Amino acid sequence: MVSDYTSETVAQRIDALLLLIGDDLQSHHVIFREELKKTAHRADLVDVALWAEEGNGKVSCEIITVPNQIFEPGTDRYAKLLEYIAVCLNIRGETLGIRRIGIETRPELNTDRLISDVKEYFEREFFITLLDANFGKSIQWRKGRIEQGGIRIGQVRSGRYDQGRSVGMVVTGTDIKTVALESGNVVYRNEIAIEEGRPIEEVLEECLTKAATEVGISKNEDVYIGVPGPVDPYGNIVRIAKMKGVTRESLENLQRKYPSIRFINDANVEAVYHRIIWAGDIATDQPTVALVLRKGIGFAILVEGYLLSWVGAPTETHFRVNFSEDAPICNCGMKGCLELPSEWVVDRFMHLASERGVKLPHDFAEKVECAGEKCDLLAADVGTFLRRDWELQKVASDVFMEYGENLSVLFGELARLMDVTGFWVALSGGMVQQKGERAMIIQGIAKGIDDKFPGLKIEILGGIEEVRGRAGDYGEEEITRYERISGKWQGAVGAALCALQEKQMKMRIEPDTKLMIDEAEGVAISEIAGILRTGRKLSTHTIIGVAGPSGGGKTHFARLVKNGIEELGRTGSDRATAEIIAMDDYLLPKEKRERGGIRAKYSLTLLWDDIVAANNGDTVSHPVFDQVSRVRYSKLGRFLDEKSTMFDSRLSESHTELFRSINRMTEWSGESEIKLKSDKDLVIIIDGILALDNPTVNKLYYDYRIFVHASWIWRLCAAIYRAWQEKWYQGANTAEIIEKFVFKRPEEEAIINVTYLDADMMVENDYYELKVDSDLKNLLGEVYPLLDPDLCAQYYIIYAIMGDNGYDAKTIFKERLRDINELIGTSRIEDMYEEGAGRRLEEDICRMAESG
Known part of the structure; x- marks a missing residue:
């Protein structure tokens, strides 16, 4: 019996299937993802893995399975494959962003040739995507897979919109x-x-x-x-x-x-x-797409309340959906894009009216003649026919319906790339300002989804009157x-x-009460004592929230307040005692975090529940977490760790993996013996970066709210100092520390900083500023008086980087202070947000040091 899967037969089947591809994107997906794999034995099929590092750092992989016979350079089938691969990359790049591309196939195939050919096609046909996908930076191409690195997490930009x-x-x-x-x-x-x-x-x-x-x-x-x-x-x-x-x-x-x-x-x-x-x-519960329909098409994606564009997605519509020879040219200059300019509405209306023999009104015809080759008519002009006689109304309706059907492709592609089943949609822009146009476009979107993407759910948000x-x-x-x-x-x-x-x-709106840390300590203790004496507390216990950015001094201030309250209890008539519940004790192990981001690191639901329980006078038992070794204590683990400190070596620090194993095997893992029992004289202090993140808790359960602040650059200096001093920081050079601080800075500002406006008192921590000033005096000696006092943090960082790279920093400061000042002015260290900022600063400093 002769096999039906000879090389020649498979090639014929491939060619026959490729002839069935229409001018639309969906038919390309069906042939390349579903049908071609049926033309050959599994042994003759090749998995083409398209790896992409998206704009936020997330690595995705699409696998296209095709017959081996399609990989024949010079054939039409090979050209079609190149086009389809490039189109897939084009779509991902325009919507979610692409930093790096990797292509992986069988070892025996000439993958290098495939990558080169795809890249050549991509750069020739999708020249706008080269700008959009990585925000003007070049896209890196490689052979093989791309490993997952750090992901930049966007978060809901919190805000207090009734202030400022x-x-x-x-x-x-x-x-x-x-x-x-x-x-x-x-x-x-x-x-x-x-x-x-x-x-x-x-x-x-x-x-x-x-x-x-x-x-x-x-x-x-x-x-x-x-x-x-x-x-x-x-x-x-x-x-x-x-x-x-x-x-x-x-x-x-x-x-x-x-x-x-x-x-x-x-x-x-x-x-x-x-x-x-x-x-x-609803916006934080599922993806929301905001569509702005004007002369072109703009769109934005909200996922769990944050904008993808804030973490590296260009969210553009310049990807190919029309493969016909006479496909319209988009505003961007590329052919067959999803984005139909508003001029298309006018051109399509004229074409359909002519095709159907519908006579245009005299005033409209005159406008067309006056416009000549450069037609200045708008989609709004076509929209007026929705309110005219039946024939013209039908033509206009069909045009706007077709426009909406085209938009449905956007939702289908986003659902495929994001692996979701539906979206909320907010429509705006001149194309949908009139109810008639809006209704027809929405009907077109619905029809397109029903025809091409059954099962995908779209809910249009209502307009605001x-x-x-x-x-x-x-x-x-x-x-x-x-x-x-x-x-x-x-x-x-x-x-x-x-x-x-x-x-x-950036904390540029002045709070009602702002004090330096030394003065704030006495004021805070006095305020809390007043709440205790007068019985103005909101619950059984007096509950205090102390928030602020990581490394800003909030834990130190919380301890000062605790000690001050207990001192009052010992010396006065009050029997006041105080306990601190640290938010860090509610950290979740990495393997239990559903997604990235500051909020996902914590079991916040448990923390808020414990605060409510304390408010009701219930006994609270909270977890304990070791911040140094990043492991959650179990009862057995905590016992072993405490005993091991007698030998000047904590088990959790010196044998972290063993300690993790002990915790995993212990049935009490994640619990502790620390309990807070009901006592009307007990002050509970909630200490953590997100302590003021819950508006309900802020209003109903906290008796006093404190925000402890130290600016980003001073906290960076403190981290550099710890790298010199502490065991668990050793091994991290200054450039790496800067990278970590820059990476988390946008989210930290968006989530933590804005809560200062909810505080009753803002505390400015100037300890790090004073410490850096003192260290620079000791490090630079006679050079110190020549320094610009407003740039001490920048000098400290530059000194540290010089030391990391083996330079005599003191001598360079003595001989090249003017050059250092110029470098500070151009590098704008205090405004660093972009990835690679630490490495670039290190390169600039080394270049300056070598140039002398």
């Missing part, structure tokens, strides 16, 4: 919208048309000046500006969409003049707005809550909310 003042702007292809917020109210808004001839940076500066003056803030304060096109997580423009009178250079000129300006994608500011509005309800005294009259100033602003202004309000968050994260 800020300005936000959005630049579109036709206008600039500006909004000013004060205490949660939109107190100023302005819309102006963009006119050719006047530099856009002058117009933006004028808008900024007016808004800032209206709310009494400086133009140099944090301002967010929404722009069309990808923007990196640090507020820098990667690529700007083509717009009348607006260029990337003009916007960056404005940013150079006002360094506090941060750009953000226009779809992302819409998404920010919707996250804030829906945060307490603004209540105004005089509808449509924007000449008069009216105060409107940010939650109730109409769709037209939501992007600008989202930008203003981003600016407000930025101020809070």
Whole structure:
């Protein structure tokens, strides 16, 4: 019997299947992922693994199984394979970002040739993706798999939106919208048309000046500006969409003049707005897609409340979905993109009307003739036909339906890449401002999903209706809550909310009470004693929350307060005692964490439950965790660890893996004997970075709230000092410590710093500043008086890096202080956020040291 799987037969089957591929993306997926693998024996099939490190550092892998016979360079089938692989990478790069690509096949195949050919096709056809996918940086290609490294975790940007003042702007292809917020109210808004001839940076500066003056803030304060096109997580423009009178250079000129300006994608500011509005309800429960439909298409993805763009995803729609020869050219210049420009709506309407023999109204026909080759008609002009006679209404309806069907591909691809089954969707932009257009586009999305992606669930969020005294009259100033602003202004309000968050994260809004640590100790103890004496406490116990960034001195301050309260109990009539519950005791083992991020490290539900139990007067038994060796104590483990300290060597520190095994084998693992029994004179102090993270606990259970602060750069200096002094820090050089601090800085600011506004007292810890100053005196001797006192932290860091690399730091400081000052000015150590910042600083310092 002759086999049906000869090489020639398989090749014929492949060719026949490839002829069945349509012009759409879905048919390509079906043939390459489902049908081709059926044409040959399993032994003749090849798994092509497409490895990708996404924008946030997560490594993903897609496997495409195809017959061996498709790998014949020079054949049409090989060309089709190259195209499909490149398209898959194109989609992932535009939506989730790509830093590195790895391709893995069988050892006997010429994988190097395949990688080279795919790369050549990718760079030729998807030139915009080269800019978008890694925010202007080159994508690295390699043979084989990519190992998983650290993942940058985005988090819900917390915010206290009823406090502070800020300005936000959005630049579109036709206008600039500006909004000013004060205490949660939109107190100023302005819309102006963009006119050719006047530099856009002058117009933006004028808008900024007016808004800032209206709310009494400086133009140099944090301002967010929404722009069309990808923007990196640090507020820098990667690529700007083509717009009348607006260029990337003009916007960056404005940013150079006002360094506090941060750009953000226009779809992302819409998404920010919707996250804030829906945060307490749905936006943090499942992925939400914000679609901005204007002249082009902008979109943003919210996952568990945070924006993917803030962790490295460009979230663009410039990926190929139309493979026909006459596929339209996108705004970006690439062919067949998902993004259909609004001009397509007009062109498609004209085509269908002509094809169906439908006569256009005289006024519309005149507009077309006047526009000539450069048609300035808008989708809104087509939308007016939804309210005309039946034939024209049907043509317009079909056009907007088709537009919506095209958008359904976005949700199908996102569901495939993100492995989810549904999305919440927020629609905004000029294309959906009118109810008729919006309804038809939504119907088109629904039809496309039903036809191509059965089982995928989409829920469209309802629009927000603004209540105004005089509808449509924007000449008069009216105060409107940010939650109730109409769709037209939501992007600008989202930008203003981003600016407000930025101020809070950088702690630029002054709290009601702010004291230095020495003064704060006595004030805090006095306040707590007053609560005890007067019986003003909210529960059986007096419960105090002490929060602040990691390494900021909160634990030290909590102990000062505890000792002060107990001293009062010993010397006064009060029988007050105090106990500290450390949030670090609620750390979860890494293997039990569902996802990354600060909040996921802790068993927060258990902590909040324990606080409620203490409030009710119940006995609380809480876990104990060893921060040094990062292991959770069991009863047996704790006993062994305490006994081993008699020999000057803690078991958990010197034999960490053995200690972990003991804990795993012990049935009491994760529990402890520490119990807090009900006592009306007991003060419970909750000490931890997230102690003030729960608004309900803050309001209902804490009797007093304290935030202990030390700035990022001083805490970095403290970590460098510990690297010199402590066992468990040894082996980490300064550049590595900087990398760790930079990596967690955005999340730390977004989650922890903003809680200072909920505190009754903010404590400024200047210990590290004084310690660095003292150390520099000892290290630099006669050079010390020549130092700029405002740059002591930067000098300390540079001194440490010089020491790591074997340089005589004291001599270099003596001979090259001017060069060091210039390096500090260009490196902006205090503003480091980007990965690799520590290594780049080390390279700059070594280059300077060698140049002398």
